[in-house]
Amino acid sequence: MFVRSEDRDGVRVITIDNPPVNALSFALCGELLPLVESAGRDASVKAVVFTGANGIFSGGADVNDFNSEPAPDTRTIRDVIAAIDRSEKIFAAAIEGNALGGGLELALACDYRVARANARLGFPEIQLGLLPGAGGTQRLPRAMDVQSALQMMLKATRLAAAEALEKGVLDRVVEDDAVGAAVSIVRDGAKRRLSERKAILPKGVDRLALPFVVSQAHKMVPPEESGGFAAHKLIDAVEAAVTLPFKYGLAREFRLFDELVRSKPSIALRHVFFAERELNKIPGLSEARPADIARAGVVGGGTMGTGIAICFADAGIPVTVVEPIDEQVERAKQTIFGMYAHQVQRGRLTQEEAWKRGQSIAFTADYNDIADCDLVVEAVFESMDVKKEVFTKLDGIVKASGVLCSNTSTLDIDAIASATKRAERVCGTHFFAPANIMKLLEIVRGTATSMQTLATAFAVGRRMRKISVLSGNAFGFIGNRMLLDYAREAVFLAEEGVAPYRVDAAMKRFGFPMGPFAMFDLSGIDVAWHIAKARPDFGSGRTKILDRLYEMKRFGQKNGVGYYRYDRSVGSGREPIRDESVEALFAEEARRAGVAQRSGVTDEEIVQRCVYALVNAGALLLEDGIALRPGDEDIVYVYGYGFPPHHGGPMWYADEVGVENVYAAILRFKEEFGPHWQPARLLEEIAEAHGKFASSRHGDGSEQSRTTEVNVAHA
Ligand code: 3HC
Numbered sequence: 001m002f003v004r005s006e007d008r009d010g011v012r013v014i015t016i017d018n019p020p021v022n023a024l025s026f027a028l029c030g031e032l033l034p035l036v037e038s039a040g041r042d043a044s045v046k047a048v049v050f051t052g053a054n055g056i057f058s059g060g061a062d063v064n065d066f067n068s069e070p071a072p073d074t075r076t077i078r079d080v081i082a083a084i085d086r087s088e089k090i091f092a093a094a095i096e097g098n099a100l101g102g103g104l105e106l107a108l109a110c111d112y113r114v115a116r117a118n119a120r121l122g123f124p125e126i127q128l129g130l131l132p133g134a135g136g137t138q139r140l141p142r143a144m145d146v147q148s149a150l151q152m153m154l155k156a157t158r159l160a161a162a163e164a165l166e167k168g169v170l171d172r173v174v175e176d177d178a179v180g181a182a183v184s185i186v187r188d189g190a191k192r193r194l195s196e197r198k199a200i201l202p203k204g205v206d207r208l209a210l211p212f213v214v215s216q217a218h219k220m221v222p223p224e225e226s227g228g229f230a231a232h233k234l235i236d237a238v239e240a241a242v243t244l245p246f247k248y249g250l251a252r253e254f255r256l257f258d259e260l261v262r263s264k265p266s267i268a269l270r271h272v273f274f275a276e277r278e279l280n281k282i283p284g285l286s287e288a289r290p291a292d293i294a295r296a297g298v299v300g301g302g303t304m305g306t307g308i309a310i311c312f313a314d315a316g317i318p319v320t321v322v323e324p325i326d327e328q329v330e331r332a333k334q335t336i337f338g339m340y341a342h343q344v345q346r347g348r349l350t351q352e353e354a355w356k357r358g359q360s361i362a363f364t365a366d367y368n369d370i371a372d373c374d375l376v377v378e379a380v381f382e383s384m385d386v387k388k389e390v391f392t393k394l395d396g397i398v399k400a401s402g403v404l405c406s407n408t409s410t411l412d413i414d415a416i417a418s419a420t421k422r423a424e425r426v427c428g429t430h431f432f433a434p435a436n437i438m439k440l441l442e443i444v445r446g447t448a449t450s451m452q453t454l455a456t457a458f459a460v461g462r463r464m465r466k467i468s469v470l471s472g473n474a475f476g477f478i479g480n481r482m483l484l485d486y487a488r489e490a491v492f493l494a495e496e497g498v499a500p501y502r503v504d505a506a507m508k509r510f511g512f513p514m515g516p517f518a519m520f521d522l523s524g525i526d527v528a529w530h531i532a533k534a535r536p537d538f539g540s541g542r543t544k545i546l547d548r549l550y551e552m553k554r555f556g557q558k559n560g561v562g563y564y565r566y567d568r569s570v571g572s573g574r575e576p577i578r579d580e581s582v583e584a585l586f587a588e589e590a591r592r593a594g595v596a597q598r599s600g601v602t603d604e605e606i607v608q609r610c611v612y613a614l615v616n617a618g619a620l621l622l623e624d625g626i627a628l629r630p631g632d633e634d635i636v637y638v639y640g641y642g643f644p645p646h647h648g649g650p651m652w653y654a655d656e657v658g659v660e661n662v663y664a665a666i667l668r669f670k671e672e673f674g675p676h677w678q679p680a681r682l683l684e685e686i687a688e689a690h691g692k693f694a695s696s697r698h699g700d701g702s703e704q705s706r707t708t709e710v711n712v713a714h715a
């Protein structure tokens with residue numbers, strides 16, 4: 001049973017109870033529809049109030065249902081809403097917690113809406129590559145003004161109860177009993193408002209201004225092929241709400257939704273949604289009890305240490321930063337002050353809250369001040385000797401139960417842990433820069449890392465609102481390891497005569513916010529040079545281009561020249577400007593190294609070489625048990641490296657293109673470009689079985705899981 005009902009003074013209260021989020025599944029709607037219809041026929045029922053169990057009204061339609069073609073007798077939320085429209089009774093929604101997507105559409109179809117102060121109302125469909133498809137695009141512009149409604153749906157904004165009341169979406173906000181308040185409204189002489197609502201025109205519309213509003217909205221969202229597919233259709237649907245009678249507007253919305261739900265971008269975005277929710281499903285993790293973290297420490301107050309300290313402060317965990325150099329402390333304090341001032345200026349934080357958070361970050365030069373911390377994150381220079389020295393010191397000073405984490409981006413966690421006598425309480429926590437902005441956190445499991453340590457790291461990640469992905473202990477972990485092969489192909493292309501700006505343009509057209517060369521300039525060519533020197537086995541190009549750029553101090557954005565030029569007097573100063581001298585440098589180095597110049601390289605080849613390099617590296621990491629699931633790698637790439645979410649991540653994209661096609665292309669590349677294109681064994685197995693990465697499972701990120709059996713399901 002997904003719904004239950006009880007009568008209160010002639011009011012039928014229908015409770016939606018489908019844990020955890022009261023998703024309005026087809027099965028639930030199959031039960032809800034007859035309840036609405038029978039209430040309509042029952043003379044003793046004057047009105048109906050909908051509410052949700054589990055502290056939530058509803059998280060919307062069940063996204064799982066979208067993957068299968070509904071049977072002819074399937075009932076959906078559209079059928080329930082149509083029954084409400086036909087009924088003579090009065091309807092109200094009593095909202096507690098979230099009312100999202102189809103849940104908000106159900107509420108908007110009612111005559112009255114009452115919410116508890118904790119309610120949140122929104123249409124997140126756009127994040128799934130959809131638009132509200134049960135009347136939301138037609139009813140929201142009738143409940144609030146059209147422009148705000150359009151923006152709310154395009155940005156997937158969730159309105160707090162007070163704001164929704166102010167905008168006219170809610171009729172009343174109460175402190176506690178929303179059901180009681182809704183019952184008393186509909187019982188005490190309330191009138192039906194539905195037919196009136198459908199007939200009236202959307203609010204705040206100047207019909208003459210509409211074409212301008214619509215064309216501006218189309219300009220504001222990305223082009224259809226670069227992730228804006230659903231956004232343009234959403235704008236069309238809202239335009240229909242103004243230009244067409246309700247019935248026809250609704251029909252337009254249904255048609256557009258039905259088109260989107262079958263579209264590749266939406267299917268990919270739904271994969272991202274579920275992959276994100278799979279991340280913490282790690283064998284043994286839910287049974288482990290995370291340690292309580294009341295105080296944290298950070299060692300190193302540089303770029304990363306400062307950002308990590310802000311993450312702790314934002315999570316409500318007081319933090320002490322150990323930083324021996326006074327100028328670094330000053331710089332860190334200025335960064336923290338500037339960041340909180342900006343938050344206050346943008347209205348995101350109150351002055352008081354910002355002050356409180358700033359005060360919860362302390363600085364010291366003395367390690368003894370972090371002795372009683374429950375968890376410490378080290379963020380000193382990327383040098384094994386320095387890290388080992390710091391960990392030995394921490395082991396001697398921090399209380400025995402304290403968890404010690406390293407923010408290293410490449411180094412061996414086991415080697416770092418070996419400097420302590422508590423290897424089970426050591427793990428990697430690899431934040432991405434800027435640490436307080438980027439959502440991704442790689443949690444790295446060493447050979448000895450205990451489940452409790454992992455559970456603690458995941459719990460801290462959750463408190464920081466990070467998206468935490470488990471990685472095994474391998475050079476570069478998941479993200480940077482895959483990046484190395486992506487970077488290699490980008491550089492190889494440039495060595496073959498494809499200008500960096502062309503490589504970047506092709507990858508941007510594919511949907512990346514920036515191309516690989518602009519990204520190298522952002523992260524620093526000096527950083528890449530150091531990594532290449534430390535690990536020459538990972539290849540750093542066939543030529544000496546990196547050495548040349550390093551010698552020329554072309555470090556990237558930080559000093560205004562890298563693969564591109566940057567002109568501080570133009571705009572933000574961060575716009576890459578094509579630099580033909582770098583193209584000439586590539587040509588010169590290629591000649592020296594005997595790399596043949598090619599012409600006629602297509603955008604398709606550029607995208608294939610860069611993206612398939614990610615796929616092959618991803619397959620190797622799965623084979624080795626470093627990544628638990630292909631979906632985890634997709635999440636790392638979408639949230640850490642800007643992989644276009646409408647392509648679902650590199651591994652999802654490979655499934656979409658067909659793994660056998662990717663494999664065949666990689667064999668061709670091997671033939672043409674050399675043995676570095678050796679396909680991963682897993683890729684070959686899946687290709688030969690005509691399978692998909694999505695239906696294969698490989699390990700749990702532990703050392704033991706590396707010789708896993710590959711379970712390839714047929715597509
Ligand atoms: N359909 C199916 N499953 C859903 C779901 C949905 N709409 N929303 C959440 N879930 C599942 C999650 O997959 C997860 O499952 P798991 O426990 O097996 O991993 C579980 O519910 C809990 O989800 P969260 O971990 O996200 O729980 P939170 O408490 O952190 O967040 C939430 C709850 C705010 C409701 C969040 O889950 C959310 O934002 N959900 C998506 C809402 C959404 O996109 N709704 C629109 C659906 S499309 C629609 O309604 C079309 C309509 O217009 C016709």
Ligand code: NAI
Pocket residue numbers: 299300301302303304305322323324325328378379380381382383386390407408409410430431432433
């Ligand atoms: P940074 O050079 O900006 O800061 C390092 C800080 O550590 C300096 O302030 C230095 O004074 C301090 N320090 C050095 N030795 C110390 C010691 N023994 N005790 C206390 N403090 C000490 O370096 P950054 O960029 O913050 O990097 C730190 C770590 O984070 C490195 O391991 C790096 O690989 C990793 N990382 C860096 C990213 C980036 O984009 N900068 C991204 C992800 C990880």
